[in-house]
Amino acid sequence: MTEDLRARELQARLRADLQAGLHAECPPPLGDVVGAAIRDGRRLRRKRRIGSAVTVIALLAAGGVIVGDRVRPERVERPAALSPQTVPPGATAPMAAVQARTLTIHSGTVRAEGTRTKATSAAMLHLLTMLLPPGRTSHYGVSADDDLLVQLSLDDGRGPAMVRVAVDKIVPLGDEPPHAGIAQVTISSNPGNCRTTLAVDATWPDGTLVEVEVPTCPATAGGPSRPALTTDEAIRIAADPRWGVAMDPGLVADGAKLFPAVPVLNR
Amino acid sequence: MTEDDEFAEFANAHAERLRNTAFMLCHDWHLAQDLTQTALTKLFLSWRRAVQADNLTAYAQKILLRTYLDHRRRRSSTESTPGVLHEPAYRENPELRLTMLDALARLPERDRAIVILRYFEDYTVEQVADVLEVPVSIVKSQTRRSLTKLRELLAADQLALFAG
Structure with missing residues (x-):
């Protein structure tokens, strides 16, 4: 037998043995590995953009450039009641299970029905300010790209702390029928990284992904800031059914009035 | 799209x-x-x-x-490093015979990767070298070394696989 033939036979038999060995292992279901990779990838992509923006802002500040307050809206007063087109989320999310990595939360309502219009960053800021616990909001920022991403600073009297929310529509995966009103919520805590101290993702059956991030990076030299939200508060915000790449027209209209111009984060 | x-x-x-x-x-x-x-x-x-x-x-x-x-x-x-295989034990007891995957797991990481790329993914020597960013000569020599090691590890009835 020539060396070439021996090599080919060896390769064929080794390959068959590896395949057989793999088959005998009975691989577990693959799960949502692709969806998870897309979610992680999108989050990392946003972090990179925001990281660049923070660097630019820091450089501008170091150079004595004053960012004008002209475009910074004043504090938004909370509306006395939600708009009639929207339905409040369920008040009894399973907070007792907060220690779990992933929760399934029934929002208490189906996703808002009726006419929806393309979401805007201003509408997101408007909704976020309605959902936040009491405090003064400031330092608003929005993504420059098509990303629906907003951030603001919340001061409940103990100093400012940042909250960031992003909304996206991920590629629907699998053939599971929609389960209206059910959001899969994932809580990630990373005390070692001030940018991702707490992150709560809510994924809806239609592919809507809401990410609430609670970073604790220091605004100035010194120790990290306190988290702006508790885990329960972040879950409640993430699981609100009014978030989406399309939102209630009333929120969009009110948002445009309240936040006509907001500094862009990544330019 | x-x-x-x-x-x-x-x-x-x-x-x-x-x-x-x-x-x-x-x-x-x-x-x-x-x-x-x-x-x-x-x-x-x-x-x-x-x-x-x-x-x-x-x-x-x-x-x-x-x-x-x-x-x-x-x-x-x-x-910790994977334990060294006790050859006499599995040769005396067929129930302990290694599978190909078990044997693979006992190769160093890079050698294992080379075998998998060469014989499972059907990569050429040059492609493996590119993926692992090592010279072609290293891929060839490590392949030979890995096959020799596998031959030593596998049970007697599988030795025919490498017999020539």
């Missing part, structure tokens, strides 16, 4: 194969799942560059391999 749609289509079509490769590298389904997800996340982030590659599947495998080797490097200081 958006870039994200294109990525999802590719990833859905290749995730299973990537996980199988990852499993053969690490012999742990949970870790294989994590490695696959990490590799796909990296691929997602570099998608615009990835689609320029001549062979996108090979590009994805390359990311997976590097993810695995990085993982091993990070863990090497905290993990």
Whole structure:
């Protein structure tokens, strides 16, 4: 037998043995590995953009450039009641299970029905300010790209702390029928990284992904800031059914009035 | 179709194969799942560059391999080395006979990767060298060394596989 033939036979038999060995292992279901990779990838992509923006802002500040307050809206007063087109989320999310990595939360309502219009960053800021616990909001920022991403600073009297929310529509995966009103919520805590101290993702059956991030990076030299939200508060915000790449027209209209111009984060 | 749609289509079509490769590298389904997800996340982030590659599947495998080797490097200081196989024990007791995957798991990480790429993924020597960023001569010599090691590890009835 020539060396070439021996090599080919060896390769064929080794390959068959590896395949057989793999088959005998009975691989577990693959799960949502692709969806998870897309979610992680999108989050990392946003972090990179925001990281660049923070660097630019820091450089501008170091150079004595004053960012004008002209475009910074004043504090938004909370509306006395939600708009009639929207339905409040369920008040009894399973907070007792907060220690779990992933929760399934029934929002208490189906996703808002009726006419929806393309979401805007201003509408997101408007909704976020309605959902936040009491405090003064400031330092608003929005993504420059098509990303629906907003951030603001919340001061409940103990100093400012940042909250960031992003909304996206991920590629629907699998053939599971929609389960209206059910959001899969994932809580990630990373005390070692001030940018991702707490992150709560809510994924809806239609592919809507809401990410609430609670970073604790220091605004100035010194120790990290306190988290702006508790885990329960972040879950409640993430699981609100009014978030989406399309939102209630009333929120969009009110948002445009309240936040006509907001500094862009990544330019 | 958006870039994200294109990525999802590719990833859905290749995730299973990537996980199988990852499993053969690490012999742990949970870790294989994590490695696959990490590799796909990296691929997602570099998608615009990835689609320029001549062979996108090979590009994805390359990311997976590097993810695995990085993982091993990070863990090497905290993990104990796999125990040395007691050859007489499994030769005397057929129930203890090694499978090919068991034998593979006893190879050093890079040697294992070479065998998997050469004989499971059908890569050429040059492609393996490219993925692992080592000279072709190293791939050839490590392949020979790995096959010799496998022959030593496998049970008697499997020796015929390498007999010549």
